Amino acid sequence: PVFGQLSFNDHEQIVFCNDKDTGLKAIIGIHNSVMGPALGGTRMFNYATEWDALNDVLRLSRGMTYKAAITGLNIGGGKAVIMGDAKTQKTPELMRKFGEFVHSLSGRYITAEDVGMETSDMDLVRDVTPYVTGISEERGGAGNPSPVTAFGVYMGMKAAAKQKFGSDKLEGKKILVQGIGHVGETLVDYLTKEGAQVIIADINEERLNEVAAKYNAQIFRGDDLYNADVDIYAPCAMGATINDATVNKIKAKVIAGAANNQLANEDTHGLILQERGILYAPDFLINAGGIINVYAELAHYDKAEIMRKTENIYNTTLEIFDYAIAKGITTHQAALTIAQNRIDLRKIENSKK
Ligand code: NAD
Helix, strand or coil: CHHCCCCCCCCCEEEEECCCCCCCCEEEEEEEEECCCCCCCCEECCCCCCCHHHHHHHHHHHHHHHHHHHHHHCCCEEEEEECCCCCCCCCCCHHHHHHHHHHHHHHHEEECCCCCCCHHHCCCCCCCCCEEECCHHHHCCCCCCHHHHHHHHHHHHHHHHHHHHCCCCCCCCCCEECCCCCHHHHHHHHHHHCCCCEEEEEHHHHHHHHHHHHHHEEEECCCCHHCCCCEEEEECCCCECCCCCCCCCCCCEECCCCCCCCCCCHHHHHHHHHHHHCEEHHHHCCCCCCHHHHHHCCCCCCCCHHHHHHHHHHHHHHHHHHHHHHCCHHHHHHHHHHHHHHHHHHHHHHCCC
């Protein structure tokens, strides 16, 4: 049975979108709308199977619920995936058709960009629906949110360094950035400016050379980056890189990065990290800069206010570390618990209205 097979069966609504003419195959996941309409990006990826796509959208949309709640935004959690190769199969027709499906949900789900999407794609979605954010400045939007995401990750990383090493200075720290795309590159910029020793890894050789030259960063050339002798590991590519095969190898003392759902299993892998003395900065907490930015675009866009809120990720991250110690739980569980409490409280408030 489909419902039974959903890895997280607490979702409110899953929408399967199919269009023969454009070849669109997409899934929209609305996890929770207690705090407000579900906001979350669209990812286009060449999934090996449809189950992989479904699983991804379920994990991602659930993550958005907690990301919004821990950040204090009045939005719920949702996400969409489009199955296919973003480089070869994405057409304006396909993006507009996807936009029509988003529109059919009447605002219950608001989309934005994620992996495989550009601001120009969101502009195409905007042609057919107002329920999209992360659109270009020419169209009245705020453009790509990735630089703000990178700033937030940088703040979360500094907080983690303070907690683990006693100082938030990253100068001289060996930091491995895995994935130097939209977010990763800006993060490398912040880190190199602070004098960190940055090592970059990516599957895209061209980008590696480009970014290495631009920021004078070192390219990772070993055969196993999880074994790398570094102080900080920043996962900024795809999720689930902390899994059964990697979790016991990691030598970094801090993990702080942009990727969503870094822990393949949020309980067991979070616990192993804790037992191994590796400080994990919860992904959905420190990568919230982008959602802060696209959320602001929906109402009143004030860049200074956005950067201030994103900078505050530093304080929130330290609070979460303290809470985790006080409760004897993992940092991931600490962030989840606080977010869940806010949602539960709002649910009670909503029911009284
Ligand atoms: P992107 O597509 O611009 O960049 C991803 C990079 O990772 C690419 O350069 C790609 O070649 C590389 N990559 C893919 N698989 C890899 C692998 N196995 N090993 C090494 N490198 C690999 O994506 P992005 O917008 O920079 O987002 C990066 C991550 O951060 C994603 O997990 C995304 O969901 C998350 N995130 C992004 C934002 C945002 O504002 N863009 C916000 C929150 C979370």
